[in-house]
Structure formats: C-alpha cells, structure tokens
Amino acid sequence: MARTDDGPTDVADDATRRLDAARTRSATDTRLPSTAHEPENTVNRPIVVGFDGSPESLAATDWAALEASRRRLPLELLQAWPWPKTDVLGTADAITWSRHRLGAKEATLHAELAGLEVTSAHVPHDPAEALEAAGRGATMLVLGSRGLSTLQGFLVGSVSQEVLGRATCPVVLVRVREDGPEADAQTQDVLIGLDVRQPADDVLAFAFEAAALRSARLRAVHAWAPPVGSEYMAFAAIGGAEKELSAAASTQLADTLTPWRTRYPQVDARSDLVRGNAADVVVDASATAGLVVLGRRSRRLPLGPHLGPVVHAAIHHVRCPVVIVPHH
Structure with a gap:
C-alpha cells in the first residue's frame, strides 16, 4: 500500500x-x-x-x-x-x-x-x-x-x-x-575485503550471511605490502622480511575466519592473501564476484563523514553490487 x-x-x-x-x-x-x-x-x-x-x-x-x-x-x-x-x-x-x-x-x-x-x-x-x-x-x-x-x-x-x-x-x-x-x-562468489589488523564482526557477519543465503562461495581477500623503508634494505633481508610479513598476515587471516567458518559450516570460505595496494586488490578481485562487502568505520570527523580509499575505489570501479557495512 x-x-x-x-x-x-x-x-x-x-x-x-x-x-x-x-x-x-x-x-x-x-x-x-x-x-x-x-x-x-x-x-x-x-x-x-x-x-x-x-x-x-x-x-x-x-x-x-x-x-x-x-x-x-x-x-x-x-x-x-x-x-x-x-x-x-x-x-x-x-x-x-x-x-x-x-x-x-x-x-x-x-x-x-x-x-x-x-x-x-x-x-x-x-x-x-x-x-x-x-x-x-x-x-x-x-x-x-x-x-x-x-x-x-x-x-x-x-x-x-x-x-x-x-x-x-x-x-x-x-x-x-x-x-x-x-x-x-548466478555468480557464486561473495567477496569480502578484510583488514586483518582490525577485523570487524559486523562486516564478517554480513558477508557470511549473504554467502549462506546464496549458497555461494565466500572469498576473503587481504592485501599486504612490504614494510616501509624495505627498499633501503639488503636484497636478502628484504626477502626474509617479506616472508615473515606474508606468513604473519596469512595466520591472522586464518584466525579471523576460523570462528565464522564454525558458525557457518555450509559456507565454502576461502582466503586470499595478495601483495599490492588494497584498493587495487579489491577492485581486481571483484571481477568474478556477484557481491562485494566492505566495512566503513563509524566515527565523527570535524569535516564530516569520510570514505576510505578502498571503499572509494570500490564504489567507483566495481561493477557488481557493493555493500558498505558501518562498524565501530
């Protein structure tokens, strides 16, 4: 009515x-x-x-x-x-x-x-x-x-x-x-962009729920970059530092997903650790996704609301529907 x-x-x-x-x-x-x-x-x-x-x-x-x-x-x-x-x-x-x-x-x-x-x-x-x-x-x-x-x-x-x-x-x-x-x-992937340093339960809950409702696969992608100043390190040292950083991020990503995999056993949740700029990684990964889920931190700023670079890139360049989930 x-x-x-x-x-x-x-x-x-x-x-x-x-x-x-x-x-x-x-x-x-x-x-x-x-x-x-x-x-x-x-x-x-x-x-x-x-x-x-x-x-x-x-x-x-x-x-x-x-x-x-x-x-x-x-x-x-x-x-x-x-x-x-x-x-x-x-x-x-x-x-x-x-x-x-x-x-x-x-x-x-x-x-x-x-x-x-x-x-x-x-x-x-x-x-x-x-x-x-x-x-x-x-x-x-x-x-x-x-x-x-x-x-x-x-x-x-x-x-x-x-x-x-x-x-x-x-x-x-x-x-x-x-x-x-x-x-x-018809596209079986729900893509979630994760920052493993600050994972948000609200964002994860939305993504897993969306995947469960669609009987879809969930892809959790996290972008990582070499440590600042690594360009000045010796070549051997750079390789060792990057391996440690990648291994640590991989462990954090797995730990972040574990309780949600338990809660949603019917969801095929896969993790993807990609070296590169986070905004570019999410946009590239969205090419085969039917839904992209990202988080936005809810906070009051003096100049008004702010959308981070990953959200900004996604809402301008991702072709499938994009969900922005506010979180604290």
Missing part, C-alpha cells in the same frame, strides 16, 4: 513509525517459505530502497526485491522529493506522476514476487536526510548508482555519497546491468 505525506514531518519519526509497523506486521505476514538456510532476523526490519524512477533506481529496486525474498523481509520503496508549494506551475502534475510511477512499480513487484510484502512511501523531504532516517529502522538501504563508460567507472551521486557516509545500517550500491539482477546471483 502506498503512503504519501503532503506536508513537512520529521523524517526520524517517519523511520520510527515504519519500524514499528514492520514489527506489528511480523505476526501476520505472508512472506516466502523458509529456505535451507534460515536467516538471522531478531527484528523484522524492512529493506529500504531509494526510488526515483530512474533506470538506476529501478535496478536497485529489482535487486532489493530479490534480497528481501531471500531474507524473507518486507521491502519498502522510499521516494523522497522536497517539492515546492503545489500552486507552483507544473508541481501538482509532477507530484501526481511521481506517485503514479511509484505505485506502478509496487504493483509490478506484487505481481512478480508472490508472498513478498511490499510497501511504498512518498515523502516531501531531502532525499539524503529521508534515506538516512529510514536506515535507522532498516536492515539495509539499497541505492542505484549511475553507470558511465568503462574508463570512468560509475559515478556515485551526491545523495548516495552522503548516505554512505552517515547511514547506521549497511548500504548497497547497485548499477544498471543489461543481464538483470539475477546475473549477480
């Missing part, structure tokens, strides 16, 4: 109301039947997708619908647009058309995915603020990203960039694909 708001309201209250409604619905929902792997879901939080009718948002919506089906979660289409007063020429028609477009997509999803609980909301707010607020009560946010040429990668719009830096839940960026969202599901 579509919902619209005709006047200014507090977006945080909107998110809270949606979460409360989702909890109420959980007692009488008609979700898809259970699969072989039962996803962890202590609270029936919806998957929220940003919708504006563009090809990118349509691709994101289709991906989010499949993910909601896998996880047996409600799906909410959120269209946010801070429109001017309705007496401005053309505004009323634009609002009517945008609501029609939103309702049509909701109806299509109902018809294509029987049993999936779908709702939509049309709110007169700044898109980044509305999405950030909705994310406080969501399992994840899903956003479309604009695809350009192979030389330029894909641009992340200002809304996506702001939401990525501030969201408290995982954010998924989805590009338009000619072969459709199912193509990612």
Whole structure:
C-alpha cells in the first residue's frame, strides 16, 4: 500500500513509525517459505530502497526485491522529493506522476514476487536526510548508482555519497546491468575485503550471511605490502622480511575466519592473501564476484563523514553490487 505525506514531518519519526509497523506486521505476514538456510532476523526490519524512477533506481529496486525474498523481509520503496508549494506551475502534475510511477512499480513487484510484502512511501523531504532516517529502522538501504563508460567507472551521486557516509545500517550500491539482477546471483562468489589488523564482526557477519543465503562461495581477500623503508634494505633481508610479513598476515587471516567458518559450516570460505595496494586488490578481485562487502568505520570527523580509499575505489570501479557495512 502506498503512503504519501503532503506536508513537512520529521523524517526520524517517519523511520520510527515504519519500524514499528514492520514489527506489528511480523505476526501476520505472508512472506516466502523458509529456505535451507534460515536467516538471522531478531527484528523484522524492512529493506529500504531509494526510488526515483530512474533506470538506476529501478535496478536497485529489482535487486532489493530479490534480497528481501531471500531474507524473507518486507521491502519498502522510499521516494523522497522536497517539492515546492503545489500552486507552483507544473508541481501538482509532477507530484501526481511521481506517485503514479511509484505505485506502478509496487504493483509490478506484487505481481512478480508472490508472498513478498511490499510497501511504498512518498515523502516531501531531502532525499539524503529521508534515506538516512529510514536506515535507522532498516536492515539495509539499497541505492542505484549511475553507470558511465568503462574508463570512468560509475559515478556515485551526491545523495548516495552522503548516505554512505552517515547511514547506521549497511548500504548497497547497485548499477544498471543489461543481464538483470539475477546475473549477480548466478555468480557464486561473495567477496569480502578484510583488514586483518582490525577485523570487524559486523562486516564478517554480513558477508557470511549473504554467502549462506546464496549458497555461494565466500572469498576473503587481504592485501599486504612490504614494510616501509624495505627498499633501503639488503636484497636478502628484504626477502626474509617479506616472508615473515606474508606468513604473519596469512595466520591472522586464518584466525579471523576460523570462528565464522564454525558458525557457518555450509559456507565454502576461502582466503586470499595478495601483495599490492588494497584498493587495487579489491577492485581486481571483484571481477568474478556477484557481491562485494566492505566495512566503513563509524566515527565523527570535524569535516564530516569520510570514505576510505578502498571503499572509494570500490564504489567507483566495481561493477557488481557493493555493500558498505558501518562498524565501530
């Protein structure tokens, strides 16, 4: 059922109301039947997708619908647009058309995915603020990203960039694909980029859960580089130092994955230690992945949210959906 708001309201209250409604619905929902792997879901939080009718948002919506089906979660289409007063020429028609477009997509999803609980909301707010607020009560946010040429990668719009830096839940960026969202599901790898010096449980949990739901292989990649100043060492000393560093990183990577392999015995989790720049390693490794999972440290900085070099490279150059999971 579509919902619209005709006047200014507090977006945080909107998110809270949606979460409360989702909890109420959980007692009488008609979700898809259970699969072989039962996803962890202590609270029936919806998957929220940003919708504006563009090809990118349509691709994101289709991906989010499949993910909601896998996880047996409600799906909410959120269209946010801070429109001017309705007496401005053309505004009323634009609002009517945008609501029609939103309702049509909701109806299509109902018809294509029987049993999936779908709702939509049309709110007169700044898109980044509305999405950030909705994310406080969501399992994840899903956003479309604009695809350009192979030389330029894909641009992340200002809304996506702001939401990525501030969201408290995982954010998924989805590009338009000619072969459709199912193509990612056919690729059996979920790729997680790990920093073994500071592994984050939230990121690992998301990656293993995603692999389990897809019956997919999980590849954990860690990039390492020679110690600073090694170029001034004797050749024999360099070789010894690099072997020690590689062995230590390999042990750390194995130790990081061990408890998660125990928790998810059905997941074929493989580790890959690669020498090189972390951003380049992740982008290169993503070529055969259907989903890339990365972490973003949640911290308040004086100049606002900051996306690290690995996340920045991934969201601009990785072709498959990219999940950014905030962690402390």
